[in-house]
Amino acid sequence: MSKTDPGGASRRGLLAASAGMGAAAITGFPMVARSQGRRPIRIGMPTILSGRVAQLGISSRDAVLMEVEKFNAEGGLDGRPIEVIVRDSRGVPAEAARLAREMISDGVDILFDGEPSSGGFAVHEVVRETGTLTLHINTETSAMSADPKQRFWNAFRIARQGIHDSIAGGVYAAEIVKAKNLRRWMTVSPDYAYGRDTTAEFIEYLKYFTPDVQVVGETWPKLFQPDYTENVTRLAQGRPQAVYSCLWAGDLVAFVEQAALYGLFSQSQYFAVNMADYTTLKQIKQLPRGVHSGNRYLSSYPAQPTNAAFGRDYQRRYNNYPTNWAWQAATAVHLTTAALKKVGSTDPRQLASALRGLTIDSPFGADGKVTMRAEDQTLVGYAIGWGTTIPAEPYVEGIKTADWNQITQLEQEWKKGKGWA
Amino acid sequence: MDLGELAACMGSLPCVITQVSAGLTIGLLLFLVASGLTLIFGVLGLVNFAHGTLYMLGAYFALSAYELTESFLVATLAGTLGVAVFGLLMERTLFRRIYGADVLMQLLVCYAVILIMDDVVKIVWGGDFLKMDMPETFRRPPLLIGGGIVPLFYLVLFGITLAVALLLALGMSRTRFGRTVRAAAVNPAMVASLGVNTSFVFAAVFAVGSGLAGLAGALSAPIRSVVPGAGVSILIESFIVTVIGGMGSIGGALAAALLIGLTRSFGSIGFPLFTEGLMFLMMAAILLVKPSGLAGKHLA
Numbered sequence: 015m016s017k018t019d020p021g022g023a024s025r026r027g028l029l030a031a032s033a034g035m036g037a038a039a040i041t042g043f044p045m046v047a048r049s050q051g052r053r054p055i056r057i058g059m060p061t062i063l064s065g066r067v068a069q070l071g072i073s074s075r076d077a078v079l080m081e082v083e084k085f086n087a088e089g090g091l092d093g094r095p096i097e098v099i100v101r102d103s104r105g106v107p108a109e110a111a112r113l114a115r116e117m118i119s120d121g122v123d124i125l126f127d128g129e130p131s132s133g134g135f136a137v138h139e140v141v142r143e144t145g146t147l148t149l150h151i152n153t154e155t156s157a158m159s160a161d162p163k164q165r166f167w168n169a170f171r172i173a174r175q176g177i178h179d180s181i182a183g184g185v186y187a188a189e190i191v192k193a194k195n196l197r198r199w200m201t202v203s204p205d206y207a208y209g210r211d212t213t214a215e216f217i218e219y220l221k222y223f224t225p226d227v228q229v230v231g232e233t234w235p236k237l238f239q240p241d242y243t244e245n246v247t248r249l250a251q252g253r254p255q256a257v258y259s260c261l262w263a264g265d266l267v268a269f270v271e272q273a274a275l276y277g278l279f280s281q282s283q284y285f286a287v288n289m290a291d292y293t294t295l296k297q298i299k300q301l302p303r304g305v306h307s308g309n310r311y312l313s314s315y316p317a318q319p320t321n322a323a324f325g326r327d328y329q330r331r332y333n334n335y336p337t338n339w340a341w342q343a344a345t346a347v348h349l350t351t352a353a354l355k356k357v358g359s360t361d362p363r364q365l366a367s368a369l370r371g372l373t374i375d376s377p378f379g380a381d382g383k384v385t386m387r388a389e390d391q392t393l394v395g396y397a398i399g400w401g402t403t404i405p406a407e408p409y410v411e412g413i414k415t416a417d418w419n420q421i422t423q424l425e426q427e428w429k430k431g432k433g434w435a
Numbered sequence: 436m437d438l439g440e441l442a443a444c445m446g447s448l449p450c451v452i453t454q455v456s457a458g459l460t461i462g463l464l465l466f467l468v469a470s471g472l473t474l475i476f477g478v479l480g481l482v483n484f485a486h487g488t489l490y491m492l493g494a495y496f497a498l499s500a501y502e503l504t505e506s507f508l509v510a511t512l513a514g515t516l517g518v519a520v521f522g523l524l525m526e527r528t529l530f531r532r533i534y535g536a537d538v539l540m541q542l543l544v545c546y547a548v549i550l551i552m553d554d555v556v557k558i559v560w561g562g563d564f565l566k567m568d569m570p571e572t573f574r575r576p577p578l579l580i581g582g583g584i585v586p587l588f589y590l591v592l593f594g595i596t597l598a599v600a601l602l603l604a605l606g607m608s609r610t611r612f613g614r615t616v617r618a619a620a621v622n623p624a625m626v627a628s629l630g631v632n633t634s635f636v637f638a639a640v641f642a643v644g645s646g647l648a649g650l651a652g653a654l655s656a657p658i659r660s661v662v663p664g665a666g667v668s669i670l671i672e673s674f675i676v677t678v679i680g681g682m683g684s685i686g687g688a689l690a691a692a693l694l695i696g697l698t699r700s701f702g703s704i705g706f707p708l709f710t711e712g713l714m715f716l717m718m719a720a721i722l723l724v725k726p727s728g729l730a731g732k733h734l735a
Contacts, residue, residue, distance in 0.1 A: 063562055064553075064557055064562035064663055064664070065562065065564070065662055065663060065664055066564045066660055066662045067564070068561075068562040068563040068564065068662075069563045069564065072562070072563065102562075104664070231437075231440070231707070232707055233703055233707050234707065234708060236711065238668070239668070240655070240659045240660070240665065240668050240669060241461060241464075241655075241658075241659060243457045243460060243461050243589075243700070244457065244458075244461065244699045244700050244702070244703035244710065245703060246457075247453050247454055247457040247584075247700060247703065248703040248704055248707065250453060250584050251440075251444060251450050251453065251454070251704060263564070264564035264660040264662060265660075267564070267566060267660060268566075268658070268659050268660045271566070271569065271657070271658055272658050275569075275573075275577060275586035275587075275588055275589065275658070276577050276584055276586055277576050277577050277584070280576075297564075297566050298566075299566070299568050299569065300569075300574070
C-alpha cells in the first residue's frame, strides 16, 4: 500500500473531482452511464426546443422520454436501458446538422432527427455520410423518402407524409367542392420545401377529383414570418370561395388571428391541413367554427382506447396536450424498441434490416397497426382523417377517415409521374 | 408575377384602400422600431444590433401586463415604459461604454445582449410561442371604407403610430430638448461646454429609442406570436428602413418604412413570389441613386 500525503492529496482530489463534475455538468457528458457495466443504448435527438415551434419540439422530446421510460422500466434490452440525449437546434438547419455531427462523434447508437423538413434535410445529408441509423420523426416533405436519390439504407421516416395528407385532403375537399360548388381557390402556405411540395400535391389531387377547380392566386409567407397582413389582404382581394393552407404551429396561429380581423373566415371555406393539433387549437383564443382540417394529433381520433390512454398519460405527466410531433416521436420509440428486441443488439445494419417492413400494434394506426414500408423506408397505415373545427373539445367533428388503399394506389401513380417508381 | 392582377387592383378603389391601409399599418409599426434605431445611431453613433431585443421585450411586458389587468392601455404602457426603463439601465451600465468604439466591438456587445436576453426570456416566459389575447373591444367585423376592408384594430394601430411619429417629429424640431439632442448629435463637446449634461441627454435618447421599440412590440403582441428571438426578423427590416431612409434621419425612416409597407402590400398582389426580393431590390436601387439614403447626408 503506498502512502500519500493525506492533506495535499485530498485537496487535489477534491479539486479534480469538482472540475470533472463541473465539466460533466457543463457538457452534459453522461459519465455515469459510461461507468456502468451494461452500456446504455444511446439515442441522440436534435429538435426545436425554443422559438415559434418549440411546443412541437418539446412535445416530441417529452413523448420520446415517456415511451423510453416504459421500455426501460420493463428491463430495456436485456438490462440495457435507453439513454436519450436531446439538444435544441432553435429551428436553425445548420445548427441541427452541427448537433447531429456532434452527437454522432460522441458515439450515439441511433439518431432521432426531431427537425421539421427545413432542418431534416440538413441532418439527412450528415447521416448519409456517417451511416448512422437515423429516424426522421418530423420531416413530412414527401421527397425525403419518395425520391430514390434521397434514399439510403440507414435513414427512415417515421412521420406522416405530405403526399399521403394531400391525397386524403384532395378526396375530402373534392366532396365539399361538389356539395358547395367551390371553384375559385387560393393558397397560403409557408415558403419552403414542405409548404411548396405539400401545397402542389394537395392542388394536384384536388384537381384530379374535381378538374374544374381553378387556383386564382397564391401567397407564400416566409417560415416564421412575424406579420401576415400582406398575405391576408391578398386573400381578401382574390375573393376565393376556398383557401388551402399548410401553415403550422405559431405561424398558423398568427395567420388565423390576423385573418379573423379581416373577416376572412366568413368569406371563404378554409382547408388548413395542420389546424387540428392541440398546439394550434389551444392557442387560438376564438377558434373559427367550420375550418376543414386533417387530424394532426387528437386523442379522440383514431377512436381507440390505446390512443385515448396515450393522450391521458401524456397530459397527466406533462400537464399539456400531445401534438402531431408527439405521436410520431412515440411511434419512433415503439418501432425502434421492437427492432431492438428482434435483433438483440444495436448493430445498425441489422436494426435497419429489422425495421424494413416491420408492422407493430399502434395507438395511432388506422386499423390499430402501423408499418415501416420496406420499399421506401417510410411510415404507412397511420390514421388520416379530415373534419371541421368546433371551438371546444374535441375541437374537430365529423371526421371522415381516409382509405389507405386509395392513398397507396394514387401515391404509386404520383411516383411514376415523377419518375421515382 | 401577376401584373394583370396588380393593374386590376390599382383600378379598383376598394382594393387600393385595403392595400394602402394594410401597407401603412405594416410601415408605421416598422417605423416605430426603425425610428428608435436611427435616433440612437444619429445621436449616439451606436449601431444598436440589439434593438430587436427591445421590441421582443415590449411584446413580453405587454403580454404579462395584459394577463394581469386585461387592459390594452395598461399593456401598451407597460411595454413602452418597461422597455424604456430597461433601455435606460442598459445604457447606463453597458452601452455608454461603447459609444465611439469600433463597430466590431459594438456588434460583439450587442450580440451578447441578444443572446443573454433571449435566454432570460426563455427562463422567465418559457421557450414556446405565446399569444396575447385580442382585446374584446377590437374583436368585431372589419370596417368597410369605400368598399375597402380595414380592421378596427389596424385603425387603432395606425392612429397610435401616426400620433407617435408626429410627436417625435415635433419634439425633435420644436422643443428645447429636441434642439439640444440635435446639437449634441453634431457636436457633443460644444453642447457640454455650454453647461448641458450630455450624458443625461444621451441616456434620455436611448430610453426614448428603446421605448419606441417597446411600443412597437406591445402593439403587435395581439396579432403576432410572442416568441424568444422575435426581434431578429424585425431588426433586419428595420436596418433596411434605416439604410433606405438614411442613417440617423427620422423623417427618412418614416418615408422608407411607409415605402416598405406599401411595397409589401402591393407586391403581394403583383409579385406574390418575390415580395421579399422587392424590398431588397428597392434598397439596392435607392442606394445606387443616392448612397446616403433618401434623407441621409452626402457621404464624403
